[in-house]
Amino acid sequence: MKKLIFAIGVIILLLFAVTVFVPPYIEEQRNPVKSAPPYSVSPEAQALYDRLDFISDLHCDALLWGRNLRKRGDRGHVDFPRMREANVGLEMFTIVSKSPAGQNMKSNSADAFDNITPLTIAKGDPPSNWFSLINRTLAQAENLHKFIEKEEGQVIFVKDRTDLEQLISARKKDPSVVGAMLGIEGAHALEGELDNLDKVYEAGIRMIGPTHFFDNKLGGSAHGENGAGLTAFGKEVIQRMNELNIFIDLAHCSPAIVDDVLKMTTKPVMVSHIGVRAVLDSQRNLTDEQIKRIAANGGIIGIAFFDMAVGEPELEGIIESMKHVRDLVGIEYIALGSDYDGAVEVPFDITGLPLIVEGLMNAGFSEADIKAIMGENVKRFFLKNLDQ
Template sequence: MKKLLFALGVITAIYFVATLLVPTYIEEKRNPVKSLPPYEVSPEAQEIYDRLDFISDLHCDALLWGRDLTERSTVGSVDFPRMREANIALEMFTIVSKSPAGQNMQSNSEDAFDNITPLTIAKGETPNQWFSLINRTLGQAENLHDFIEEEDGKVIFVDDLASFKELLEARKADKTVTGAMLGIEGAHALEGSLENLEKVYEAGIRMIGPTHFFDNELGGSAHGENGAGLTDFGKSVIRRMNELNIFIDLAHCSPAIVDDVLTMTTKPVMVSHIGVRAVLDSQRNLTDEQIQRIAANGGIIGVAFFDMAVGDPEIDGIIATMKHIRDLVGVEYIALGSDYDGAVAVPFDITGLPIIVEGLLKEGFTETEIKAIMGENVKRFFLENLN
């Protein structure tokens, strides 16, 4: 018995050490920042950035990795201290519950080994999350709520119009107050249950992408195998999302789902992190026709920061993508959609956002247009569409 207890103690100790070291090691490999802070831009660009009242980003996967977001980290791109340094008013924290082994932009099987299972175990999450997508999702949502509670009013959770207005009012008196929202990357997290949609709504989730990197019960992914549109279950989810006022995120959807959603939705859509085919001809990026339909729907498009969405060098691609959308449908539909901490290499962390301002200035964007892109469009969108 003593030997058994000793062995269990050793195993427990090893597991505890692994939970401290392994997630950080994995994230260092999966979330590289190509250029580390501090960042320098021209005085003109910095002055404009410093005048920005509302800066927002529509896509960040920082919750996936198990970091304490209340502490400044040298790993990844986003945490509350770096958000404050960058004067971020609102960040959309997106929940990843499953990722296929060999993940790629072209074709992924929903039956592939799930990379998130071993990460969930290594992070020391409760056993009920190890093999349950909905429990992982609710667990990450709870983690964000816990981080916000630790901030003692310095981070405001936004899930309706009243809390959004509370954030705007709080920032008038104190610019170190920042805001956080919750989204889901891939509705496979619902495990085929409308009841689970109610659960994630109660957890404060207000944006859901029907698909991520593989096909699921709702329909086809832009990177899946069948290219299908919405299934009957998918249509029922979209209808209920409209009723609950959960925003639909089209970022990883098959073209058929994009068409189906834009045909049936009664609410404006979001595309949280994407590029355009006119800049980079990728199957994950938007066609001009899709951009025009999203604009006609009153939606908003978050431009991603990584090479597989905007090309290399990324900064040139980001600006070119924004310029194309502006010239096609207008600047009012453009937002930042970094995909920070989303297992992609990014050119700079969240404190490097003045680099976007400098790039826009060089391409002739006005200060009013820059303000719109950096966050005023998001502010307007939520003032008009949250309830």
């Protein structure tokens, strides 16, 4: 009996050690920052940054790693304290439920080993989440809600226009109030069940990308194997998303899905984190024709911060990508789409956003244009398109 008790104790200690040490180690390895904070810019750039009324980012995967977003982290890219330090008013927290081993830009199999399964177990999630994509998704959404509840009004969860208006009003009185939205990276999270779309809507999710790094029941990924457009089920999901007013995120979709969605959607689309082929010729990036069609749809394009979207050096690529979209369709379609905490190496964490302002100033962008890019476009887009 003593040996059994000892063995059980050892197992418990090992499980505790795995939960405490493994997820932070994985995150530190997967989300490096090329240049550590603090960051400095010219006095003129900092002054302009300090005048910005509303800063927003359209894509962050911080919920995946199990980190407490209420505490300032020494790893990763985003949390509530760093949002406040950077004066960021609104962050779109996106949920990753599955990611194929060997993930790359060109081709991934849907049957490849899932990287998120061991991470889910290591984080100490209950067994109900270990092999269920929808349960993982709802659990990450619930974790964000718990963080927000403990903030006692200092973080506002935005699911409709009224919430956004409340956030804008609250920040005028207290800039330390920040906002959070929820999205899903890849509708494989629905597990092929249309009813699950209503479940994630009830959880507050307002943006979903049909595909992520592999093909699924909705159709083809930009990084998948078949390059297909929307399946019959995919069209059902898009139609229901329109009915619920969940924004469609085209960031990882095959060109055929981009085409199909823009033909059938009755709502403006989003591209939460992307680059442009005119700057970096990558299969995940937008062509000029796609950019024009997204603009004609009234959509918005978040420019990503990592090298496989914008090239190297990243800051130069970010600015060039924004300049290209501006010159092609206009300033009003550009937003920040960092892909922070998305298993990518970035040049700076969220407290380094003044570097983008300095880069835009050096490239000749006006103050009005910089304000639009840094968040006013997102604010306008959501005020216009969110449900009341």
